Amino acid sequence: MKLAVVGGGSTYTPELVDGFARLRTQLPIEELWLVDPDATRRELVGGISERMFRAAGHPGRIVTTGDLVAGVSDADAVLVQLRIGGQDARRGDETWPHECGCIGQETTGPGGFAKALRTVPVVLRVAEAVRRHAKPEAWIVDFTNPVGIVTRALLNAGHRAVGLCNVAIGFQRAFAGMLGVEPGRVQLGHVGLNHLTWERHAWVRDASGLQSDALPALLRERRDELAQHVELPASLLDLLGMLPSYYLRYYYAHDVVLAEQRDAPTRAEIVQQVERELLEVYADPAVDAKPAQLERRGGAFYSEAAVDLISSLVADRGDVQVVNLRNDGILPFLPDDHVIEVPATVDAGGVRALPVEPLTPDVAGLISHVAGYERLALDAAVHGGRDRVLRAMLAHPLVQQYDRAEKLTDLLIAQNRAHLEWA
Secondary structure, rough: OOOEEEOOOOOOHHHHHHHHOOOOOOOOOOOOEEEOHHHHHHHHHHHHHHHHHHHOOOOEEEEOOOOHHHHHOOOOOOEEEEOOOHHHHHHHHHHHHHHHHOOOOOOOOOHHHHHHHHHHHHHHHHHHHHHHHHHOOOOEOOOOOOOOHHHHHHHHHHEEEEEEHHHHHHHHHHHHHHOOOOHHHHHEEEEEEEOOOEEEEEEEEOOOOEEEEHHHHHHHHHHHHHHHHHHOHHHHHHHOOOEEEEEHHHHHHHHHHHHHHOOOOOHHHHHHHHHHHHHHHOOOOOOOOOOOOHHOOOOOOHHHHHHHHEEEEEHHEEEEEEEEEOOOOOOOOOOOOOOEEEEEEEEEEEEEEEOOOOOHHHHHHHHHHHHHHHHHHHHHHOOOOOOHHHHHHHOOOOOOOOOHHHHHHHHHHHHHHHOOOOO
16 A cells, blocks of 8 residues: 655654554555655655664655655555644744733644644645545545644545544553553543543453443542643542543643743744754664654654554454544534544444543533634634634633734734735
């Protein structure tokens, strides 16, 4: 099979390549095309990727290109991992919202909105190239944040797409480690929107195939450890009776996070330093394995999640994975075409969400509120215009005040004008 990675010059790509090399029997890649406009990164990332394949005995061919059409032509699957504006734009997302007393984050709040505005039009152009030049049944796997908004843009435009995030697989691995079982035996009761999710169950399959929910015992016996893992108060976990993802900190502990952000370097600055180190390592022709510094880059278990998802889509495995897909009645309080993040059966026919138990009013209410913002955000990303941006900004539960929304809107446009075609 031919797999294309759009944004393949990312310093994170060797993490993907490591997974492809280790799991080559699961995902038999004959050609891996790394598509990126940055020639220097293409050379460095492509070089270490080629050496990693050879060191692992992988027979596949790695090709680097700046030509999107060549990269996606006849591809069986296309993985999209873009960061429009790079880490400089991310640093803006993480700082300018502070001027209005809002958290700065690249996927959540005003900063995440800015990323959506920069990203959606570009991803839709990439998807049109996939539609025209990849194989007719090719899948687009979106790992580009904000995943929920971007995936909905792709689906609304009629593309064969599914969104992927590494939050769920991170919880699966954490629970498996605490329980002393293989990760494949743990199935999550994961529910919400991308970067707005809760773990309601941790079903563990025994040797006979029977399942039992281990999460209640974990919340009792490993309460403080789990609270530390998501950096939220243990008493909140007691109240909820489930485990929120780390990203719920931006809602449940907004002011605490804001104070932390104002006193610390941005994540973008940290990543930029890590990337400089990684590119130096990648330039060393003796390096043929994933470097240790890559662990500081973020995105743990991304390669395993990507391999699992693509394998199931092309090999018709019919297993259960957590993905971003159309709601289609699973959360009855959301429109059918909204994109949710839940466990789904994955096979060659596509992805089909498993049923979800009714949610408590507080959780359903927050999901509904953020979903309303997301719909307005996508409208602004596709059609442009200050009024659309302002309406979406005002709708975000972390903003909610008109004067604040107006100032944030003007800051967003000023900071991102170079990446907004309509501005």
